Amino acid sequence: MVDRIAILGGGTGGAVLANDLADRLAAEIDAGDVEVTLVNDGPDHVYKPVWLYVPFGQREPADGRRPLRELVDSRIDLVVDRVTGIDTGARELALRDAAGSLAYDYLAVATGSTLAPAEIPGLEAGGHDYYSESGAVALREELLSMTEGHLVLSVVGTPHMCPAAPLEFVFMADDWFRERGLREDVEITYTYPINRVHGNANIAEWARPLMDERDVGVETFFNAEAVDPDAGTIASMEGTELDYDLLVGVPPHRGVDVVAEADLGDRGWVDVDKHTLEAERAEGVYAIGDAATTGVPKAGSVAHYQAGVVARRIASEVRGRPATATYDGKTLCFIETGMDAASFVEFDYENPPSPAPPSEKLHWSKLAYNEAYWLTARGLL
Numbered sequence: 290m291v292d293r294i295a296i297l298g299g300g301t302g303g304a305v306l307a308n309d310l311a312d313r314l315a316a317e318i319d320a321g322d323v324e325v326t327l328v329n330d331g332p333d334h335v336y337k338p339v340w341l342y343v344p345f346g347q348r349e350p351a352d353g354r355r356p357l358r359e360l361v362d363s364r365i366d367l368v369v370d371r372v373t374g375i376d377t378g379a380r381e382l383a384l385r386d387a388a389g390s391l392a393y394d395y396l397a398v399a400t401g402s403t404l405a406p407a408e409i410p411g412l413e414a415g416g417h418d419y420y421s422e423s424g425a426v427a428l429r430e431e432l433l434s435m436t437e438g439h440l441v442l443s444v445v446g447t448p449h450m451c452p453a454a455p456l457e458f459v460f461m462a463d464d465w466f467r468e469r470g471l472r473e474d475v476e477i478t479y480t481y482p483i484n485r486v487h488g489n490a491n492i493a494e495w496a497r498p499l500m501d502e503r504d505v506g507v508e509t510f511f512n513a514e515a516v517d518p519d520a521g522t523i524a525s526m527e528g529t530e531l532d533y534d535l536l537v538g539v540p541p542h543r544g545v546d547v548v549a550e551a552d553l554g555d556r557g558w559v560d561v562d563k564h565t566l567e568a569e570r571a572e573g574v575y576a577i578g579d580a581a582t583t584g585v586p587k588a589g590s591v592a593h594y595q596a597g598v599v600a601r602r603i604a605s606e607v608r609g610r611p612a613t614a615t616y617d618g619k620t621l622c623f624i625e626t627g628m629d630a631a632s633f634v635e636f637d638y639e640n641p642p643s644p645a646p647p648s649e650k651l652h653w654s655k656l657a658y659n660e661a662y663w664l665t666a667r668g669l670l
């Protein structure tokens with residue numbers, strides 16, 4: 290009997306998992322005892338962290354795209370198609386374009402996040418973002434033409450991808466306008482929904498004095514309710530209204546519809562055991578990366594570490610052994626604190642983060658990590 294492993298989503302988690310399985314189960318795949326299929330709804334792998342640099346003219350969207358076929362081991366069957374249904378009872382995936390369905394014994398859901406700006410009236414028309422490729426390109430034009438006025442960065446919804454990226458954006462914008470001699474004419478305000486500037490108390494405590502030093506205005510307890518594009522205002526549920534000339538919104542996030550329809554969790558995320566990453570509502574299903582509700586940040590590093598755990602668990606199960614690998618919450622993240630300095634955090638379920646003092650060396654480490662990513666995705670690092 291052939292063991293069929295399906296991976297749904299060819300982003301960071303899906304690609305790393307596919308390559309790890311190809312390596313770990315090479316003998317079984319070559320013997321025809323195991324089949325690994327990766328389904329992604331486009332031919333390219335997209336590395337989203339590049340988008341942070343696009344508005345400042347430091348990267349092009351193409352720097353974050355590579356053909357999946359080049360990244361994924363030839364032992365993996367790559368299917369470029371959209372999954373339109375997950376039947377966890379019959380263990381089958383329905384595909385949009387292909388005839389028939391894809392049967393699996395083990396499924397790893399790695400479908401990532403989608404943006405839901407329409408949940409906030411006026412946000413799509415009045416705001417810009419760098420959480421999408423097209424958004425980052427449009428924002429670049431806005432930033433280039435901005436010589437004065439009020440830039441508001443509003444974290445509209447949590448959880449969102451890369452919890453540090455909004456802090457990074459305002460620190461980089463501060464530096465960028467300073468370098469261009471415009472900072473005195475551009476006011477920068479950052480809003481966050483809870484009573485501090487970041488979801489994690491240690492990171493918030495570290496970031497707040499930096500924001501004060503850099504003259505970044507802060508509005509906490511700001512749960513954005515509506516944007517009025519004509520008036521150029523954003524209003525919060527708490528009754529605060531801010532005028533803006535350029536609004537950069539981190540939109541509400543959701544998982545994907547097909548996961549929501551399969552009833553694997555809320556808002557298209559998959560409820561999982563935070564150590565084993567097994568879905569709580571279905572047998573034979575794992576979830577990794579943004580799609581999995583584990584309480585850790587929605588970050589590529591998390592997807593990477595979780596992919597390794599799931600690869601080891603599935604390999605054990607295929608070989609008839611108990612699956613013992615577990616995820617300990619490991620997360621690491623470089624945090625840009627300007628155009629040429631960064632901090633770094635590493636933490637897990639037991640150990641909270643303690644941000645490193647910002648340095649140029651850490652900034653270059655972040656840029657080097659971004660370049661080395663393509664080796665990571667191939668499973669070489």
Ligand SMILES: Cc1cc2nc3c(=O)[nH]c(=O)nc-3n(C[C@H](O)[C@H](O)[C@H](O)COP(=O)(O)OP(=O)(O)OC[C@H]3O[C@@H](n4cnc5c(N)ncnc54)[C@H](O)[C@@H]3O)c2cc1C
Nearest residue numbers: 298300301302330337338372401451578579587588589590
């Ligand atoms: C601006 C920005 C900066 C960031 N910076 C960092 C950083 O510095 N460090 C860090 O660790 N993380 C960072 N992240 C977060 C990181 O990019 C994500 O957490 C990571 O991509 C999650 O990986 P994933 O595999 O879960 O999902 P993704 O990489 O999003 O991949 C999901 C894949 O599934 C596919 N898919 C979805 N639905 C279907 C379907 N129905 N059928 C077929 N395919 C489907 C998608 O097309 C996509 O290819 C950043 C994100 C952004 C937006």
